[in-house]
Amino acid sequence: MLAEALPVVAEVKGNLGSVAYGLAAIGPGIGVGIIFGQGVQAIARQPELTNVIRQNMLLGFALTEALALIGFVVPFVHK
Amino acid sequence: MSAPHLLASGSGDEFEAPGLEIFHWGPLFPDGPSWLHWLTKPTLIVGLCAILVVLFAWRAFAGAKLVPRGVQNVGEVAYLFVRDQVARPMLGKDGDRWMPFLFSTFFFILFMNWMGVVPVLYLPVNSHIAFPIVFAICVYLMMLFLGIKNQGLVGYFKNMMFPPGLPKALYVILAPIELLSNLILRPFTHSVRLFANMFAGHLLLAFFASVAYWFLVEKLTVLGAGVGVVGFLMTIVMTGFELFIQALQAFIFTLLAASYIQSGLHADH
Amino acid sequence: MVRPAMSEEGHRPDPQESEDSEQDRIDSEHRGFANAAWSIPSYILSGMAVYGGLGWLLDRWLGTSALLPIGILVGLALALYLVFHRYGRTS
Numbered sequence: 542m543l544a545e546a547l548p549v550v551a552e553v554k555g556n557l558g559s560v561a562y563g564l565a566a567i568g569p570g571i572g573v574g575i576i577f578g579q580g581v582q583a584i585a586r587q588p589e590l591t592n593v594i595r596q597n598m599l600l601g602f603a604l605t606e607a608l609a610l611i612g613f614v615v616p617f618v619h620k
Numbered sequence: 621m622s623a624p625h626l627l628a629s630g631s632g633d634e635f636e637a638p639g640l641e642i643f644h645w646g647p648l649f650p651d652g653p654s655w656l657h658w659l660t661k662p663t664l665i666v667g668l669c670a671i672l673v674v675l676f677a678w679r680a681f682a683g684a685k686l687v688p689r690g691v692q693n694v695g696e697v698a699y700l701f702v703r704d705q706v707a708r709p710m711l712g713k714d715g716d717r718w719m720p721f722l723f724s725t726f727f728f729i730l731f732m733n734w735m736g737v738v739p740v741l742y743l744p745v746n747s748h749i750a751f752p753i754v755f756a757i758c759v760y761l762m763m764l765f766l767g768i769k770n771q772g773l774v775g776y777f778k779n780m781m782f783p784p785g786l787p788k789a790l791y792v793i794l795a796p797i798e799l800l801s802n803l804i805l806r807p808f809t810h811s812v813r814l815f816a817n818m819f820a821g822h823l824l825l826a827f828f829a830s831v832a833y834w835f836l837v838e839k840l841t842v843l844g845a846g847v848g849v850v851g852f853l854m855t856i857v858m859t860g861f862e863l864f865i866q867a868l869q870a871f872i873f874t875l876l877a878a879s880y881i882q883s884g885l886h887a888d889h
Numbered sequence: 890m891v892r893p894a895m896s897e898e899g900h901r902p903d904p905q906e907s908e909d910s911e912q913d914r915i916d917s918e919h920r921g922f923a924n925a926a927w928s929i930p931s932y933i934l935s936g937m938a939v940y941g942g943l944g945w946l947l948d949r950w951l952g953t954s955a956l957l958p959i960g961i962l963v964g965l966a967l968a969l970y971l972v973f974h975r976y977g978r979t980s
Contacts (some may be wrong), residue, residue, distance in 0.1 A: 596921050603929045603972045610933050783975055794971050801935035809931045
C-alpha cells in the first residue's frame with residue numbers, strides 16, 4: 542500500500558543499516574551541540590564555576606554519545 | 621583510470637551518484653614494467669606531501685634570521701600554533717621536547733588532507749584507511765613504549781586497568797572494558813576519525829561536482845539547469861568547508877597523538 | 890590558629906613560581922577535560938563490545954537470541970558508570 546502510494550519509498554536501495562545510523566545520528570548531533578554550546582556559554586558567564594560546569598558537560602556528553610553509539614550497534618543486532 | 625572516469629560515471633540516461641569507485645586507483649602506468657605497479661595516485665601524492673613538508677620546513681627554518689622574512693614568517697606562526705595549541709596544553713613541561721614530532725605530524729597530515737581540494741590531484745590521501753592507520757599505529761607503539769619505560773610493565777597496565785576508588789568486586793567487571801578501550805579501541809578511533817571525515821568529505825565533493833557536470837554539461841535541460849546551478853554553488857561552498865574540516869582533522873589527530881603520548885609519560889589521575 | 894603570623898610571613902610564595910603553578914593547574918585541568926571528552930566514545934564502545942560479545946557467545950552456546958541486546962545494554966550501563974566514576978568526581 543505504502544509502496545503503491547509512494548513509489549519512491551519502495552526504491553530505497555543499499556544498506557538500510559547505514560541509513561538507520563544516519564537517522565540515529567541526528568538527535569545526538571543536535572544534543573552534543575546544545576551541551577557544549579550551553580556549557581561554553583555558562584563558563585563565559587560564570588568562570589569561577591568552570592570545574593562544575595565541565596563535569597556536567599562531560600556527563601551529559603557521555604549520555605548523549607551513548608545514544609549515537611546505540612544507533613551504531615543496532616544494525617549489528619537486528620540483522 | 622584517469623580523472624574523467626569520475627565524471628563519466630553515469631553513462632546511461634540517468635544520473636548516477638559517484639560511489640566507492642572514486643577511491644579505487646590502479647597503477648599509474650599499467651603498461652609499464654611490473655616493478656612500477658606500486659606507483660598509484662595515492663602513493664604519488666604521499667611522496668609529494670613528504671617532499672612538500674621537507675621543503676616547507678627547510679625554507680622556513682634553515683638559516684633562520686632574527687628578523688624573519690618570507691617563508692620564515694609562516695613557519696614561525698605555524699610553529700607557535702602547534703606549540704601553544706597542542707604541545708604545551710597537552711604535554712605541559714614536556715611539550716617543547718616533543719615539538720619536532722608533533723610539528724611534522726601535523727603538517728604531513730595537513731598537506732595530505734589538503735590535497736583533496738588541490739586541482740588536478742583532488743584526492744585526500746587519508747580517505748584510504750591504510751594511511752591514518754599507519755600514523756595511529758606509530759603513535760600507539762610510541763605510547764606503549766613510553767608507558768612501559770616510564771611506569772614499568774606492571775605499573776602501566778595496573779594504572780590503565782584499575783582506576784582507584786572503586787569497590788573490589790567491580791574491578792573484575794570493569795577491567796576488560798578499560799583494557800579494550802585503551803589498548804584496542806584507542807588506535808582504532810584515532811585513525812577512524814581522520815579516515816571517516818576525509819572519506820565522507822571527498823564523497824560529498826565528488827557528488828556535488830558530478831551533479832553540476834551532469835546537469836549543466838552532459839544533459840542540459842531547462843528543468844535540470846537549476847539543479848546543476850545548485851550543485852555548482854554547493855561544490856564551491858563545500859570546498860571551503862572541506863578546507864576547514866581538513867585542517868581541523870589534522871589538528872585533532874595531532875592533539876590526540878599528544879594526549880596519548882602524555883598518557884604514556886605520566887599515569888592519569 | 891596558634892601562630893597566625895607565621896603563616897603570613899613564613900612562606901610567602903614567589904610570585905613567578907605561583908604564576909607558573911597556576912598555569913600548570915589550569916593546563917592539567919584542561920588536559921583532563923580534553924582526555925575525558927575524547928575517550929568517552931571509546932569507553933562506551935568497548936563496554937558494548939565486551940558485554941555484547943559475551944552475550945553473543947552465550948547466545949550461540951545456549952541457543953537463545955535475547956542475550957546480545959541485553960549484554961549491549963549492560964555493557965553500556967557499566968561503561969557509563971566507569972565514565973562517571975573516572976571523570977564525574979569533584980576535583
